[in-house]
Amino acid sequence: MAEKRKEMLVGECDLPSLELGKLIDLADPNQVNKFMNLKGLSIPRGCQLFMSPSEATLPSDRFTRSAGGLLRGLNKGTKDKHKNGNEDKQTVSKMQTDYAILPSTKSTTVSSADVDMAMSVSFSNASTGTESSFLSPELFCQTKREPDINTIPWVDHDKGQSGITFADGNEIVIEDDLEVIGDESNMFGEGLQQQSDEKGSEPKVEVKTEGYHRFRYISEMGNRGNKRTFENHDGKEFVSIHVTGYSGSMKVLMFCVDIEGKPHPFYLEGEHCVDGLFSDNYTVNQDLIIRIKQINIICPTHKKYKESLKKLRDALEKHATCHKWQDDGRDFQLKTVDKSKVRLRVEVRYENDQQSIVKWSDPIQDRKQGIDFKIHTVRDPSAPVSGSLEGNSVLIVTTNETNFPKNVDVVLFDNSGWEIKADLATVEIIKKCVVIFKAPPYTKDQDIKGSVTVSLALHDRDTGKRTPPVNFIYYADSDIYGVQSKKRKLDSLQDLSYQNSSEIRTAGQANNRLLQVVKKKLGNKRRNTDATTSSAEMGENANIDTGDTIKGTLQDEAEVPNMSSLGFSQVQEAQELVPDEIAALLLQMEQFDRKTEAHNSEQDLAPVTKQPSTLSKGKVSVTSLMNGMLRVSYKGNVVGDVSQERWCQMLQKKRQEKYSKATVSTSLTTETQRVYPQQCLHESTPITSNSQNQNPVIGNQQSMEILAAMLEKQEQIQQLVREFMSKNHQQQSGDIKHESYDVGLRTGQQFSVMPQHHIPITLEQTEDYVFDNSGNAFLYSVVASDDGKYYLQPSSADAQQIVVDYQSSPEDGSQHYIIQDPSASTNMSLTFNQAATPTHQMIEGQPIIVQHIQQHPTDEYSPTDIAQFKQTVPWIQDDPSSSSVLTWQHVQASNSDMHSASPVCFQSTNQMPVTNSFQDHTYSDLPSSDLECDNKVQPGAKRIIINEDLTDNDLEYDTVPVPAVEVEV
């Protein structure tokens, strides 16, 4: 204790320079006496001095910043609150900072009545039950901290509170002393006035707002006596005004202005507001923060705009203000007034010298119209250095919460200062949420090799605000990907099409005609002629009713092989075509789809929608979806979605594998082999132009072969499972038929976890096939928890980060992580239990692999002992190295009476069958687009749940995983 005490003492404290934030030991009567003398204060008669230094007083009697303890110890009428810190932070703070707020254990008291600067605020100490008074906030001391902490006194206008904010953001609030600071008779004496003069610092005013505020109609303010007051939702102040470098009294005037600074018809209402004008007097000593919370911005009805402005003008005339009102004949038509944002004009008028400082706040936007300005998704975030190719516009989708500005630029920039705006003529804004633009050329360097990553953002011209940037790739114009040859091909095709298009009226017609041309050109390469529709018929159909056909196609996105509805069933023959020509065809189709978007604007739903490209190989086809994913279909059924990134990675990986086998000695120049998402489906051109390494090439077609093989194998497995199920159900339950089932394949998900709050989790790989009743499979990412599995929408699977909130549970000591998916515009949050869930291993800062899905909460059968499980399972082992082999075994359930059918267990190797559990979780927060899965994967009334057993070398386990299969009836 003595040592701690020593820490607190500031023996060499230079008292004359004592100011806020400097250390003073309240337990040291010498220091206190000197300080008070300095301030011209005296210890009141009849009052004792502060305790003598020899008294053992600290630290047990000091108040700490632990909010709970302190609040418990408060006397009536006095509160001490600690803000800007959640519980964890307070705990941390408690360790770091103790405030010597109280000098005494034994009620050594300084009566405030006779001491000008002391405040009559007393605390009782919860731990000792004693009561004490303390001096003004000036005498707050911080211990164990450097004496240079910057404390700032402030006054909360609305609540009549004042207090001190410390450098770490924490603060102490003292209520009911507004008059002490704000009054002429404030506690700061002449002495400090002199100090400020000595400093000679320039007066400054800083105005801060949160940037968002819900503008209210007066009709929302409660017009029947009880006026409603609104605060910002998170309790943040409406505005805070920080005045520095001045001591004395001052007046603050504040009202709403538009972006340019002219008075805005919206007005301020609340305390100290008259006719839209806020005005109040304060006294400041060098440094003061005025916080104003309970003021609202009122949005008068359009008819009252002029009235509102007139009132404001009249109100201003009653005050000495430097504002010059200009009758500029502004038009107050509804549409000419920016109702979405205002600024606050804050004028601080110093009474001493009649000088004013005027500051405008940053724009305050209407919260009701959204609270961020963020990019949700960028489709095709890449372009050649020469700029976007014709028909290859980039598409930006903003978040649901975005308050979309009126005037937006698309900017590309890098961190070296290069910046370019997209030509406004190429920028199209749809529904205030989608921006389509053509990437401008990369003017910094037209001769790049490989690629350059720059930043892409939306820029609000009015406010200068920018969205957080997203990556954008410029790649070389050189022909390493066949881009140029494709482009040439495309150009020639376009020329051809236009030559033949004099009678063509719509984009759809043009493209269908074009396709006829393409197909004619390619026709001699077609082999399979029993396709349903000839290209000529197809073109005619399109001519008759192009719009409807397209509309129907777009609406029926769930029925995936929709290219056939456009008459493109022949695409299945595409494997016989020259890749370049396929690529050109696909590009044309994409263009076609883009153009038809215009016809389908009524389709609304962010016309990201298109059915651009399909590659087929035998029974497998890959179609590019509107959400940027590639949908894999097998035998006409949807198998799942993969991201373009993944597809490209796969191509590249396969290439590298093959290449490294072929040329062991040559180093791989992966740069020249990179496949970019934008091109992924078009990427079928052998890399021959840069063939010095003679790289073997894996293109889409080869990948399709691999995929087909995989899917075939998978189908065999399903069949195996079906047969097994059928057999065993009948054996065990007689009358039970398996009408539906869920079987899944799953690869690992990798998260990297960091401790503390808002843990970023990087979702590196998530793949989860879920099969529905028809045997269709869907690819989703999965997060496992102790109460089930949660499926993230396909696009979320590619999210770079998901946010995890950490909470510890007092009940069972377990740790819960609430996972939020920021890429989804939802509030979906997930919880899983670290302690109780044997699904993952979390090491601070290390990746964790979530490989095992926890038992479904309704699973009543759950073998918990792997050894026991294995004993009961006569394993049928297949090739364990094969990723597509499922072995299974039936297990006699020990508690089979819980179900009308005995549970059945399967064992798979290297794979992770899963079940879905949509029905068990509330997705009401999710937009329907997030719930695609719900429509497609409905759990059957009877189902099998298959959990995996993973080989040890695949996984990191805390505990042994639990394999289980269950049939629910």
Add this chain to the structure above:
DNA sequence: GTCACCTTCCC
């Protein structure tokens, strides 16, 4: 007459 968006109301 239509449609976007303004305004009010209410949970």
Add this chain to the structure above:
DNA sequence: TGGGAAGGTGA
């Protein structure tokens, strides 16, 4: 109290 819904208004 934020957000949705319904009714109103005006371009």
